[in-house]
Amino acid sequence: MIFTPDGVASAESNMTRFIAFAKEDLTIWGPDLIFDEPIWDVTDSYFVRGRPHRIKLRFCDRDKEGTFTPVPLEEPFAAQIKSVLRYRESIERREAAPLLSLSAYKTLLQAYRTTGMVPNLTNLTSSLVDTAVAIAGETSSYHAARVGVALAELSRFLFTNRLAPFAPPDYRHGVSRSYRKASEKGLPSEEALEALPKARLLATHPRDVILTNVMALLVVAPSRINELFALPSHCEVRPLDPHDDRYMLWWAGSKRHQDFIKGIPEALTPLAKESIGLLRKCTSAARDVALWYEKNPGALFLTSDLEHLRGKDLSVDDISLITGITSKWWATNRRLKSVVGGPTARYSFGEVERLFIAMLPSTFPIMDRKTGLKFSEALLVVPKNLFDMKTQAFTCMFEPITYSRVQEGFMKAGGYSHASACRRQTSL
Incomplete structure (x- = not known):
């Protein structure tokens, strides 16, 4: 079954539909799978030669000793990654359970917590993925690479399905430390x-x-x-x-x-x-x-109380009323030629009009x-x-x-x- 996003709906709306689709319509890992449980036993869906232990997807945290706790991951992040894993597995069955992908998603959750953002895949950005890769890099460069690949796939999936508008569709992991430090220097104090x-x-x-x-x-x-x-x-x-x-x-x-x-x-x-x-x-x-x-191409804007000036020779005070500029030297500085005759300088309305029409973008x-x-x-x-x-x-x-x-x-x-x-x- 294929999920079809609504092309005009928000990412949040599409994500709500996507979670409902994965929870109610998909049967991968068993039709009786209890979606809201923090631990999914998917052993019956995989055969791992030489490893008879149970295969479980654990949507919960680890304590300081690395032992899984019974506390589930926060929502809506937990439901979102459950839906992604179940849907992608239904589209393309793999020989191994998606334990590596789940681990990468938990690293992404750490990135959300580190940056103080609400864990929600609809607001995924390249900066968050960079942070997750950096966190993984504290363990080893190999781990960082695997997390980067998994999150690049996740980001592309979310963007393509209109579930995260800012998710980078072509993310490349491996931001250098020097580049990251240079970026941090540009942050405001x-x-x-x-x-x-x-x-x-x-x-x-x-x-x-x-x-x-x-x-x-x-x-x-x-x-x-x-x-x-x-x-x-x-x-x-x-x-x-x-x-x-x-x-x-x-x-x-x-x-x-x-x-x-x-x-x-x-x-x-x-x-x-x-x-x-x-x-x-x-x-x-x-x-x-x-x-x-x-509505009036080629004409100069005048407020209704100044319409009587249209087409007439303008005094310096008239120009100030039209333009909002109080400087008496504005027309002179713009090299507008005054109209010959009269005791005070006056300027052609047409000249002023042409000057402003030329300012239009x-x-x-x-x-x-x-x-x-x-x-x-x-x-x-x-x-x-x-x-x-x-x-x-x-x-x-x-x-x-x-x-x-x-x-x-x-x-x-x-x-x-x-x-x-x-x-x-x-x-x-």
């Missing part, structure tokens, strides 16, 4: 980690509110930051079941990962909701401007070519120059938030940048 929540609570300027809540989203929903840039403003997903109160976000995949629905842990749901709400509020004006340009109206997301639909789109510390933001033009903007807003290789959101807030 304890000081920086402690400053993040404080900076978020103290932030008032839209720039800082956006930056700190982007980081909050990366905490509640760990992922590649480029996937965050492809979030639509309406990214919250309501479960079809009215009794299901889980909080989920529609997420754009990357690096061969498909788009998927990401469930947020219940304890982090309030933070996720608040961060999405604050980001949406701080970026709504930019989306409105982008939508206006979609080259891919407009599409922001993310992979998903087709428009600027007018994106969560992370802001007034142009909002993150420029030396000038004011334009009220008539927009731009996407980029990786460099987030990077500059926090830490650089040499320490805090001049634009650090943490430094601005924590120095208050």
Whole structure:
């Protein structure tokens, strides 16, 4: 029997179906197998010449002396690895029981515990597999290699069957110690980690509110930051079941990962909701401007109270009202030619309009070519120059938030940048 994952369901939903399938529909190791028991006796399914002892799959821990304890492994990890082992054995019968695979999965459980993550295969990542291989390497390089091979197979299986969206489909074990140490040097300091929540609570300027809540989203929903840039403003997903109160976000995949629905842990749901709400509020004006340009190609955005200026020669004060820039020298610095005649400098509306139309992103109206997301639909789109510390933001033009903007807003290789959101807030 073949398990068929739901192509549009979340990994958590597919995993629930997969466990039920393995528990109720499969008969490998006997139709009377008690799935929830921590020890499975599978002796009758294998013949091992010269070894008359019982063959048991033990889903429980060992004590310090290496003896199995009666305490079962924690859920949902135990049910997940039971299902994987039973299903894979039903697809491809092997001469030996999957004791080595089970041992590797227990090493993976150690990796979850070491990193402090909840043991759940749906959130498997290459970093977790690396940690498991490193733990196995403390015994011997041979053991590390065997664990790496087993976990590479597990990762590929989970990814292919839509059970773990971040599981590496082509994992290669054997991360060098020097590479691991170099990676650890790039981790933020304890000081920086402690400053993040404080900076978020103290932030008032839209720039800082956006930056700190982007980081909050990366905490509640760990992922590649480029996937965050492809979030639509309406990214919250309501479960079809009215009794299901889980909080989920529609997420754009990357690096061969498909788009998927990401469930947020219940304890982090309030933070996720608040961060999405604050980001949406701080970026709504930019989306409105982008939508206006979609509907009015070739024209300059004006608020309704400034429409009377369209097509007229503009004073310096008029330009300030249109652009949001209070500098009296803005037009001069842009080398706009003033209209001849009159006691004060005035500028052609057409010249100002052409200057701003040229600022539109080259891919407009599409922001993310992979998903087709428009600027007018994106969560992370802001007034142009909002993150420029030396000038004011334009009220008539927009731009996407980029990786460099987030990077500059926090830490650089040499320490805090001049634009650090943490430094601005924590120095208050």
